[in-house]
Amino acid sequence: MHRSRIAILGSGAQGSGIAADLISADLNVTLIEQWPAHVEAMRSRGLVVHEPTGVKHVAPRVHHLCEVAELRTRFDIVFLVVKAYDTRWSTELIAPLLSEEGVVVGVQNGMTYDAIADIVGADRAVGAVIEMASNMFDPGIVIRQNAADSAWFAIGGDVDPGQLESVRSALAHAGTVEVREDIRSAKWMKLVANAGELVPSAILDLPLAEAAALPGVHEFMVACGREAAQAAVADGARLVPIFGLPSEDQDPGRYARVLLGEVLQRFSRPDTLTTVLQDWAKGRRSEYRELNGHVAEVLLRAGHRAPFNARVAEIAARVESGDLQRGVHNIDHLLRGQRRRAVGAEP
Structure with missing residues (x-):
């Protein structure tokens, strides 16, 4: 029986956590990573993943990005676990190494599915939703805050059902996987x-939980989510359940509130740091343009404003430019005008 040849392109905290589960299940996995120290640590000491239930220590097959041109393996499944802004060049990089029926699976935040399909074709592109929490501050060592029994994924796309099942079967070693007909939504x-x-x-x-507990911040977060739900509808999407939620709620405000509650209760711990904060702590740029910036742009094209997401994007731009330091002192600027706008905005 043919063993799917799997590549994980982008082996940071999330990619490495997924990789450890797949390698532990004896799947044929190759890691491709751009952080030199992380590559060397995995080669010399292996990959160590600390989970709530124990520690996984695996010895992965790993390559640096500069070695991709030397590879001759053709991959049946490529899990793309890179930042949303790295989607296009990463897909172009790996496309020549796809097998005849190989697919690229965008296990990412942001609306990256169409970008992948533009490059490899819709019949070889799989969109994915990921909900798991991981931290990595030292090369070769990942702290995964929710193990496979509580991680959640959704996948979908216009690919052959057999290919989609192969993706589902592989990813199921890292968490619950749902197949969705409408992966864009x-x-x-x-x-x-x-x-x-x-x-x-x-x-x-x-940390996420600590921020959400500050006066006014939880409601601000809900307001950002509400605008994102409105942008989704404006973009032709439906408000559909994710994370295993049992029902749909078509009110953007209520939907955003329930979804944020799920994230805080099920997928976060008191010390969980979001991927954006981890990026900034490492001196790297974040995905704010692909997240809050995208929401504001979509609503603007539809003739509406997104004041909450626009403010988040504006402050994030100042942080990344060095004009503003991140910290609790930003709370007044973040929440400025919230009460006035929030009056009557949602039940």
């Missing part, structure tokens, strides 16, 4: 969750 719903949590808590330089 599902990815928009993840953006609804991300809009409220990722960048606002990073601007305040706090």
Whole structure:
């Protein structure tokens, strides 16, 4: 029986966590990563993933980006676990190494599915939603805050059902996987969750739960999610359940509130740092343009404003330019005008 040849392109905290589960299940996995120290650590000491239930220590096959041109393997499944802004060049990089029926799976935040399909074709592109929490500050060592029994994924696309099943079967070693007919709507719903949590808590330089507990911040996060839900509808998406939620609620405000509650209760711990805060702590740029910036742009094209997401994007731009330091001192600027706008905005 043919063993699918799997590549994980982007082996940071999330990619490495997924990789450890797949390698532990004896799948044929190759890691491709751009952080030299991380590559060397995995080669010399292996990959160590600390989970709530224990520690996984695996010895992955790993290559640096500069070695991709030397590879001769043709991959049946490529899990693309890179930042949304790295989607296009990463897909172009790996496209020549796809097998005849190989697919690229965008396990990412942001609306990256169409960008992947533009490059490899819709019949070889799989969109994915990921909900798991991981941190990585030292090369070769990942702290995964929710193990496979509580991680959640959704996948979908216009690919052959057999290919989609192969993706589902492989990814199921890392968490619960749902197959969705409307993967664009599902990815928009993840953006609804991300809009409220990722960048606002990073601007305040706090763990997600601690930021959400500050006066006014939880409601601000809900307002960001509400605007994202409105943008999704304006973009042709539906408000669909994700994370295993049992029912649909077509009111953007209520939907955003329930979704944020799920993230805080099920997928976060008191010390969970969002991916944006981790990026900034490492001196890297974040995905704020692909998250809050995208929400504001979509609503603007539809003739509407997104004051909450626009403010988040504006403050994030100042942080990344060095004009503003992240920290709790930003709370007044973040929440400026919230009460006036929020009056009558939602039940």
